[in-house]
Amino acid sequence: MAVTPIWPAGSNVNEQGEITFHGRTAESLLNEFGSPLYVIDTDDVRVRATKFVKSAANAFNNTVTHVSFAGKALLSKEICRIVTESGMLIDTCTMGEMRIALAAGVPGRRLVLHGNNKSDAEIELAITEGFAKIVVDEPNEPARIAEIAKRLGKRARVMLRVTSGIHAGGHEFVSTAHEDQKFGVALLPVGADASKLNVLDDLTDVTPAGSNARLGESETTPGESAERQLQYDIKYPYDMSHEKVSEGDRKLAEAMTMVADGPALAVLKEIYRHQDVLELVGVHSHIGSNIHDADAFIQAAKRMMLLRKTFYATDAYTLPEVDLGGGYSVAYTDGEDSMDLDTELARLASAVTTVNRALGMPAPVISFEPGRWTVAPTGVTLYRVGTVKPVQLAGTAKDKAGNPVTERVYVSVDGGMSDNIRPALYGSDYTAKIANREGSSETKLCRVVGMHCESGDIIVNEVRLPADIQRGDVLAVPVTGAYGRTMASNYNQALIPAVVAVSEQDAHVMIRRQTVEDLLDWDVSE
Numbered sequence: 001m002a003v004t005p006i007w008p009a010g011s012n013v014n015e016q017g018e019i020t021f022h023g024r025t026a027e028s029l030l031n032e033f034g035s036p037l038y039v040i041d042t043d044d045v046r047v048r049a050t051k052f053v054k055s056a057a058n059a060f061n062n063t064v065t066h067v068s069f070a071g072k073a074l075l076s077k078e079i080c081r082i083v084t085e086s087g088m089l090i091d092t093c094t095m096g097e098m099r100i101a102l103a104a105g106v107p108g109r110r111l112v113l114h115g116n117n118k119s120d121a122e123i124e125l126a127i128t129e130g131f132a133k134i135v136v137d138e139p140n141e142p143a144r145i146a147e148i149a150k151r152l153g154k155r156a157r158v159m160l161r162v163t164s165g166i167h168a169g170g171h172e173f174v175s176t177a178h179e180d181q182k183f184g185v186a187l188l189p190v191g192a193d194a195s196k197l198n199v200l201d202d203l204t205d206v207t208p209a210g211s212n213a214r215l216g217e218s219e220t221t222p223g224e225s226a227e228r229q230l231q232y233d234i235k236y237p238y239d240m241s242h243e244k245v246s247e248g249d250r251k252l253a254e255a256m257t258m259v260a261d262g263p264a265l266a267v268l269k270e271i272y273r274h275q276d277v278l279e280l281v282g283v284h285s286h287i288g289s290n291i292h293d294a295d296a297f298i299q300a301a302k303r304m305m306l307l308r309k310t311f312y313a314t315d316a317y318t319l320p321e322v323d324l325g326g327g328y329s330v331a332y333t334d335g336e337d338s339m340d341l342d343t344e345l346a347r348l349a350s351a352v353t354t355v356n357r358a359l360g361m362p363a364p365v366i367s368f369e370p371g372r373w374t375v376a377p378t379g380v381t382l383y384r385v386g387t388v389k390p391v392q393l394a395g396t397a398k399d400k401a402g403n404p405v406t407e408r409v410y411v412s413v414d415g416g417m418s419d420n421i422r423p424a425l426y427g428s429d430y431t432a433k434i435a436n437r438e439g440s441s442e443t444k445l446c447r448v449v450g451m452h453c454e455s456g457d458i459i460v461n462e463v464r465l466p467a468d469i470q471r472g473d474v475l476a477v478p479v480t481g482a483y484g485r486t487m488a489s490n491y492n493q494a495l496i497p498a499v500v501a502v503s504e505q506d507a508h509v510m511i512r513r514q515t516v517e518d519l520l521d522w523d524v525s526e
């Protein structure tokens with residue numbers, strides 16, 4: 001049983017109070033592989049990846065689901081093999097990520113390429129390898145991809161990343177679907193009245209008028225919105241004399257007309273224009289990260305279904321796939337909320353089914369890109385404790401519960417913001433435990449800090465640790481499997497720690513530790 005639910009499934013505490021991973025003590029791992037150390041429970045990665053794939057398939061039981069592991073969370077050849085063997089595709093965004101996945105033997109048809117500024121070389125490699133999707137991020141990209149595909153004599157499978165206008169995820173830097181940021185193409189025209197999309201919350205049942213709506217278009221000059229006229233292939237069959245559409249259908253038509261005038265639909269048309277070399281796979285929406293429930297996903301999904309409906313109404317093309325991106329949350333500290341996957345995916349599936357039924361559209365393939373959910377709880381960073389410094393505080397200091405604090409113990413470890421930038425970048429919360437012994441039952445309020453030249457070099461802002469914590473102890477910080485190693489840096493010329501895979505079978509190095517020789521090798525001028 002895990003140390004607590006936020007720790008890897010293969011972790012435990014033995015009779016001596018030491019933390020173990022599949023029976024190996026934290027101390028023995030540090031002795032064998034060095035400190036600091038990223039430990040990944042690869043059995044747990046396999047279990048979680050399989051769980052997400054199965055949960056998605058179960059929830060969306062009336063359609064096909066695709067799940068891509070967001071490689072930005074943690075990438076190595078071994079991780080690529082584990083997640084693809086578990087049924088996932090892999091989402092990449094740089095040449096480095098693409099090359100690692102390909103080197104692992106993952107075929108292009110199981111790879112996705114994202115990026116707001118893809119290089120020609122990246123696009124070329126994705127087309128040559130037959131990537132499952134290249135996700136278009138800006139209006140000029142379809143022409144660029146088309147030209148490269150033509151030159152290579154191949155057809156590229158592309159999707160459009162759409163900013164739905166739904167905000168989600170804690171920190172501004174991880175919310176990605178509002179307009180004023182760098183990703184994607186907006187669903188709605190500038191200044192559009194987004195409240196017209198509220199009609200999506202009232203759609204309950206398909207009406208003949210709704211399902212057969214077509215949007216006509218008059219000649220326009222570029223940049224002007226078209227004069228559109230709602231048309232129907234059939235009238236209400238229930239009342240042949242009825243010439244008017246219902247209030248609900250009229251509101252839906254208004255929403256569709258607004259979407260039809262938006263930048264996203266224009267780019268879909270542009271992709272479609274290049275259909276000799278571009279296969280339009282669908283639309284993509286990523287709304288943010290560490291999201292606890294399905295509410296915002298439901299809102300974004302409904303908007304994607306409306307865009308799909310509108311494209312059908314204007315161009316008679318049914319987009320085969322809607323990718324809802326990543327962002328499924330995990331708990332970083334004990335007691336914190338995390339997404340209940342089965343419950344929330346079931347809610348999402350039900351909303352998607354309802355909206356498509358009401359729109360008279362067939363279910364698309366639904367895709368997901370969970371990074372953090374798949375790997376964050378499978379990872380623990382182990383550090384060696386160095387300086388332990390109690391700092392006396394003035395009367396105004398408080399802990400996070402609001403209690404007055406007179407002393408805080410600064411526990412310095414041999415890593416820091418170079419191996420986990422998330423607390424400094426996003427203010428993320430973590431917890432920590434002594435891993436090499438039980439420690440005294442008396443605890444002290446501690447702040448775990450790194451060894452870098454920044455006072456913001458904090459790993460755990462506030463945690464109660466045994467009062468007898470001392471130099472040489474092993475400190476374990478759980479839930480570091482995602483965005484630890486992949487966001488690591490050489491700040492202060494720190495050496496990026498090794499990643500060690502621990503499973504029932506063995507413990508081995510997955511990504512080797514950097515050495516001072518690496519630093520000197522990169523430094524080539526004399």
Ligand SMILES: Cc1ncc(COP(=O)(O)O)c(C=O)c1O
Pocket residue numbers: 070072073091114286288289290325326327328369370371372373482
């Ligand atoms: C397009 C896209 N997909 C998936 C992810 C993965 O997000 P998470 O690790 O929160 O699931 C991200 C994260 O930035 C992303 O930008």
